[in-house]
Amino acid sequence: MVFKSFLDARREGIRDVDADLCIIGSGAAGITIAREFVGSRVRVCLLEAGGLSADPKVADGSIIDSVGRDYQTWKLSKNLSRLRLFGGTTNHWDGQCVPLEPIDFEKLDWIPFSGWPYAYSELEPFYRRAHGVLRLGEFNYDAVRLTRTLRLERFPFDPSSIETVISRYNPVNFGLAFGQELDGADNLRVITYAEVMRLNLQEGADALSTALVATAAGAEFNVSAKYFVLAAGGIENARILLLSNHQRSSGLGNHSGFVGRLFQEHIWYPSGYILAAKPQPLKLYTEKNDYGAIQVAGHIAVPPEKIKELRIPRYRATLGAFSSWQTIRKRFDRDLRIEDVFVLLQRLDQAGARLLCDVPFDSDLYMLYNYVQQTPSWSSRIFLSDKRDSFGRPHPALDWQISSIDHEGIVKAQTLIAQEVGRTGFGRVKIEIDCNPTTPVEGCIGGSHHMGTTRMSDDASTGVTDGNAKVHHIQNLYVAGSSLFPTCGYANPTLTIVATSLRLAEHLKSQMHKDGLL
Amino acid sequence: MGGITAAGVAAYGASGAIRVGRRCAEFTSASKSAQSARQIGLAFLSTHPNESSEVSLLDALAGRSLHLSALNAAPDIASMLSIMDDVVREDFSAGDTVKCGGWILAKSEARACALFALRARRTA
Numbered sequence: 001m002v003f004k005s006f007l008d009a010r011r012e013g014i015r016d017v018d019a020d021l022c023i024i025g026s027g028a029a030g031i032t033i034a035r036e037f038v039g040s041r042v043r044v045c046l047l048e049a050g051g052l053s054a055d056p057k058v059a060d061g062s063i064i065d066s067v068g069r070d071y072q073t074w075k076l077s078k079n080l081s082r083l084r085l086f087g088g089t090t091n092h093w094d095g096q097c098v099p100l101e102p103i104d105f106e107k108l109d110w111i112p113f114s115g116w117p118y119a120y121s122e123l124e125p126f127y128r129r130a131h132g133v134l135r136l137g138e139f140n141y142d143a144v145r146l147t148r149t150l151r152l153e154r155f156p157f158d159p160s161s162i163e164t165v166i167s168r169y170n171p172v173n174f175g176l177a178f179g180q181e182l183d184g185a186d187n188l189r190v191i192t193y194a195e196v197m198r199l200n201l202q203e204g205a206d207a208l209s210t211a212l213v214a215t216a217a218g219a220e221f222n223v224s225a226k227y228f229v230l231a232a233g234g235i236e237n238a239r240i241l242l243l244s245n246h247q248r249s250s251g252l253g254n255h256s257g258f259v260g261r262l263f264q265e266h267i268w269y270p271s272g273y274i275l276a277a278k279p280q281p282l283k284l285y286t287e288k289n290d291y292g293a294i295q296v297a298g299h300i301a302v303p304p305e306k307i308k309e310l311r312i313p314r315y316r317a318t319l320g321a322f323s324s325w326q327t328i329r330k331r332f333d334r335d336l337r338i339e340d341v342f343v344l345l346q347r348l349d350q351a352g353a354r355l356l357c358d359v360p361f362d363s364d365l366y367m368l369y370n371y372v373q374q375t376p377s378w379s380s381r382i383f384l385s386d387k388r389d390s391f392g393r394p395h396p397a398l399d400w401q402i403s404s405i406d407h408e409g410i411v412k413a414q415t416l417i418a419q420e421v422g423r424t425g426f427g428r429v430k431i432e433i434d435c436n437p438t439t440p441v442e443g444c445i446g447g448s449h450h451m452g453t454t455r456m457s458d459d460a461s462t463g464v465t466d467g468n469a470k471v472h473h474i475q476n477l478y479v480a481g482s483s484l485f486p487t488c489g490y491a492n493p494t495l496t497i498v499a500t501s502l503r504l505a506e507h508l509k510s511q512m513h514k515d516g517l518l
Numbered sequence: 519m520g521g522i523t524a525a526g527v528a529a530y531g532a533s534g535a536i537r538v539g540r541r542c543a544e545f546t547s548a549s550k551s552a553q554s555a556r557q558i559g560l561a562f563l564s565t566h567p568n569e570s571s572e573v574s575l576l577d578a579l580a581g582r583s584l585h586l587s588a589l590n591a592a593p594d595i596a597s598m599l600s601i602m603d604d605v606v607r608e609d610f611s612a613g614d615t616v617k618c619g620g621w622i623l624a625k626s627e628a629r630a631c632a633l634f635a636l637r638a639r640r641t642a
Contacts, residue, residue, distance in 0.1 A: 336561050336619025340554035343595060344627055415615075418622035422610035425603075430620045 027088025087175025095171030117467030234450025559635030
């Protein structure tokens with residue numbers, strides 16, 4: 001990528017910058033907000049800690065010092081779950097998009113700290129706009145309609161017990177997709193290799209004056225702005241607020257101790273199997289299927305009313321089909337064997353041919369990749385480590401803690417799946433998760449989704465920002481991204497990140513109209 | 519030969535397909551399915567010691583829409599299970615299930631296998 005107007009802060013000569021709007025972070029949130037002001041009278045400065053391509057010299061800024069529970073993610077190394085380059089983690093995401101549902105915004109008495117400061121209906125118009133940004137086509141996740149159009153089979157389950165839900169996939173790399181647009185904007189300046197060291201309050205006022213920025217070359221400069229937006233990701237947003245503790249000793253926005261607290265991930269835990277009574281490939285669930293310019297795939301989930309009845313966190317499972325009986329035999333030749341269960345399904349002839357001779361087969365056996373909402377836990381948190389990066393700043397430390405209700409939720413959801421699989425004659429289910437664990441969901445990994453660390457709440461005593469994402473007690477500091485989410489549902493966060501960022505941009509515009517900036 | 523799939527023939531050729539057919543015949547033998555039913559039955563009995571007699575199992579199965587006499591007279595497990603389809607689905611609808619070796623089974627089918635296992639032990 002080459003963008004002529006972008007400034008590299010490592011070069012000599014960068015002086016203090018004055019802007020109307022300073023956005024810290026150029027991932028999905030930061031670029032979405034920046035684009036909303038392109039061509040306007042608002043002078044925007046977009047700061048990115050990395051460069052235009054992956055640079056190992058800045059990588060130590062992405063280090064997470066993990067304490068407590070072992071934190072592993074989809075990307076294998078936890079330090080790759082954050083990317084310091086233009087476009088942020090959109091440089092390596094798989095494009096999976098799912099909206100939250102109305103239940104995800106409700107206060108549920110078995111989910112601590114649940115309840116967004118606004119309802120789903122408030123965000124829906126922005127979800128529709130986010131579909132345009134992410135080039136996802138119509139805002140429609142109706143599984144029945146989509147599967148009819150695609151002529152794909154769904155599981156024959158009662159949707160009031162186990163429903164099919166849809167993901168849309170379009171991996172938009174925000175740097176590649178929107179870099180030219182930002183490069184050509186006269187009112188916008190992107191500065192790369194700009195590490196924000198701390199945020200400074202105006203003397204004696206509840207408003208930010210500047211962001212102090214450092215460069216690898218050893219230089220420093222200030223960005224002053226009328227409005228600041230922290231859009232650096234769910235871990236970095238909390239880190240920057242905590243680092244800014246020279247004027248308020250607990251950091252900015254941390255009046256009630258919530259900055260960094262309630263860290264949530266999506267819990268990913270492969271466990272459990274569906275054995276089909278007759279072979280039937282269910283491509284909807286095991287593959288991404290072409291759908292115009294995008295792809296779609298299905299998953300099974302516990303529907304909202306059943307979630308309320310069972311009082312569990314939101315649950316979804318992706319399915320994987322086995323292609324080799326040898327693999328299955330290695331996993332299954334203990335306890336009650338799969339070939340024994342075939343007797344119940346009266347599949348004696350097919351089982352014999354395939355199982356004993358390792359003949360390739362259509363999908364008979366589906367593995368359950370459980371993908372679960374993490375219940376907010378006060379002890380699950382980001383804080384400042386004793387270890388420091390090359391700029392002398394403390395690394396973010398992560399103490400990832402998972403509640404027993406998250407484990408119980410998987411057990412109850414899988415029991416429900418087993419009942420539905422048996423009731424419909426589809427087959428039988430094997431549950432492998434320990435029903436009485438010492439450690440909840442031991443061995444699970446995270447989805448590289450960092451959420452909840454600067455939660456929204458209209459009550460300043462229970463949140464970092466208000467419903468407009470403005471940091472409590474600071475007039476001109478806002479937060480964008482998944483750190484805002486009080487709860488996360490099972491929805492992959494990017495679509496909601498873009499939607500909430502569009503909503504924040506609208507709010508900023510209305511404030512700027514009042515201020516005469518727009 | 520029963521049980522040979524097109525995939526098997528494609529994968530293994532004619533001689534391979536014959537081998538598959540022979541293995542298939544082994545697997546579909548009454549003795550193989552009886553062995554499997556016994557495994558399920560024993561797994562059920564290990565966690566339900568209060569139902570470890572043929573009488574108690576038949577009592578538990580009584581009152582369902584089953585012809586107990588037909589169940590009693592069934593010569594093999596396949597015949598037993600084939601008359602239980604509706605009852606099995608009712609069990610799943612009602613959440614009347616049991617975990618055997620990790621597998622979630624209808625209580626009725628697990629009981630039928632347990633009954634089969636006890637009879638096999640008795641007649642051995």
